[in-house]
Amino acid sequence: MDASASPAAPDPAPVPGTPGPPHPGPAAAGPVLAPAAAPVTRLRRLATPAGAMAVVVGAFGYVATVDPNEPGHYPVCPMLRFTGVFCPGCGGLRSAHAFAHGDLAAALGSNALAVVGYAVFAVVWLLWTVRASRGEPLRISLSPAYWWAAGAVLLIFSVVRNLPFGSGLAP
Numbered sequence: 001m002d003a004s005a006s007p008a009a010p011d012p013a014p015v016p017g018t019p020g021p022p023h024p025g026p027a028a029a030g031p032v033l034a035p036a037a038a039p040v041t042r043l044r045r046l047a048t049p050a051g052a053m054a055v056v057v058g059a060f061g062y063v064a065t066v067d068p069n070e071p072g073h074y075p076v077c078p079m080l081r082f083t084g085v086f087c088p089g090c091g092g093l094r095s096a097h098a099f100a101h102g103d104l105a106a107a108l109g110s111n112a113l114a115v116v117g118y119a120v121f122a123v124v125w126l127l128w129t130v131r132a133s134r135g136e137p138l139r140i141s142l143s144p145a146y147w148w149a150a151g152a153v154l155l156i157f158s159v160v161r162n163l164p165f166g167s168g169l170a171p
Helices: 047-065 078-083 092-100 104-110 112-134 144-161 164-169
Strands: none
Touching (some): 047 092, 047 112, 092 112
16 A cells, blocks of 8 residues: 555644744735724614514504403413413403503503503613614613512512402402
8 A cells, every 4th residue: 555645644733932834815915804884873773672662562552452351362371271370461461451542540450560561661662762862782780689579579469469368459
């Protein structure tokens, strides 16, 4: 067998302080710069918050036209169906329907926590829009204590609305 037909041995590891193999590119061409990106216009920066609001308005518009108080339009909450226990979201569609029709008392009666969620969304969306118009990113960093507190509020709300003295919170 001929020695030239044997597979090539791998290149030895480079020794520190010695020059390596030449770079396989055009050495005299210099660095290649990417073309400068066009500045982002205010309209383009506001497109994402506007799109998010369009989705929310569309969802509320659908729930406003298709009444969740009439059976057969929406699926039943699986937790309520199988356990008989109201989850934190039970009554949310009825709350959104009442809210879309301007009946705040009925919305609070169906799911008070959902109405608080609508207000929180409105504040965060407004902050997002203002920052986007200025070209600043939306950064909301909450410590884990806030997330634990939000979970505790959901849990307490769920427990209280299923107890006899909390029946006012039940949908």
